[in-house]
Amino acid sequence: MEALPGISAQEIARARRPLEAAWTLPPAAYVRADIHRLEAERILRRSWAPLARVDQLAAPGDYVAMELAGQPVLVVHGLDGEFRVMANVCRHRAAPVAEGAGRRKLFTCPYHAWSYDTEGRLAAAPLMDGVADFAREDCRLTQFRSEVWQGFVMANLDPQAEPFGPQVEPLxxxxxxxxxxxxxxxxxxxxxxxxxxxxxxxxFMEAYHHLAAHAQTLEPGFHARDSIVFDSDGPWSILHMPAAAVDAERPRLVQGLPEQQAGALFAAAAFPHFMFALHGDGMAWYQVLPLAGDRFTLKIHLCVPRYVLDLEGADHILAELEQVTAAIHAEDIVVNDLVWKGLNAPTTGQGRLAPLERSIWQMNQWWLAKMGA
Ligand code: FES
Ligand SMILES: [Fe+2]
Structure with missing residues (x-):
């Protein structure tokens, strides 16, 4: 068992106990910069992350520039129809070749105008004739592992990574x-x-906090005490929040769901931070874009079956979904701010996990194993 900076063997052992006896990860796991550096190396740069939905890059040539664990990347819908994730770093002198999002046939570097096709191959490099041993084929933008899973373009910087799909087959x-x-x-x-x-x-992964943090919003419809975390033998968790009362009359936007699923709320996570909530009216994809150990951008993408966009009153439906999601997240911001304050306090230690927090326990076991603890 390798020690982690600022984390004792006893703290690790407590977090590893069976759920009934388990403690949370120690505060150092969240607040220490050296832990975050190790985490970036051992987890964030070696794990699968969702970068875009295929519908966000619907046409060949569509792209988005972003960062994956500190690496500037381009997610491109190639003219050949394939989705690719590649380094957004010019093979000449390393300038990013594109920013933002849009539609292109060629990516022309703003520095010296080397240009790349949608598969990342160098198509032109001005005034390079006569350069010894220069071959355009050697200058393709670095390609990263990617997979389309359920409409998500997933990517991983680790060339040795296990394929994503088989690991989350139960999801x-x-x-x-x-x-x-x-x-x-x-x-x-x-x-x-x-x-x-x-x-x-x-x-995101537990419903225990419905009791207090969402007492007026989620708790009346989805009682904390009824929530269930599935058994998991992989890098994922599923939280099932059954409806307190099923309103069978209410039409749902997602058609053909069994009654149990139509009224329920599900929170699914693939570790480390791919999260989506599912309910009878669609999905909220929580996209986490870490910037540092203490900061990230969160994009909550509200997703619905495609036909909904063409419904009369679609704007109204979507505005309502947006309003509910924003209100729930506002309540979560309040408690996450509180937790962050406490975790950063000098005397804070580990806490005891509740039986309803089994998904946190599942992720902690995965995290400790990946961190080599
Ligand atoms: S850095 Fe891109 S062309 Fe020179
Ligand atoms: Fe919440």
């Missing part, structure tokens, strides 16, 4: 009826979040 199976792949992003809410990313993931 795909559990939510087959929702047809996640057929959903489209209809609205996006953007938040600048001043906590370690794990604070949000933990908050």
């Amino acid at each position: 795909a199976r559990a939510f087959e009826a929702f047809d996640i792949a057929g959903m489209v992003v209809a609205r996006t809410l953007i938040y600048d979040s001043g906590w370690n990313w794990k604070v949000l993931v933990e908050n």
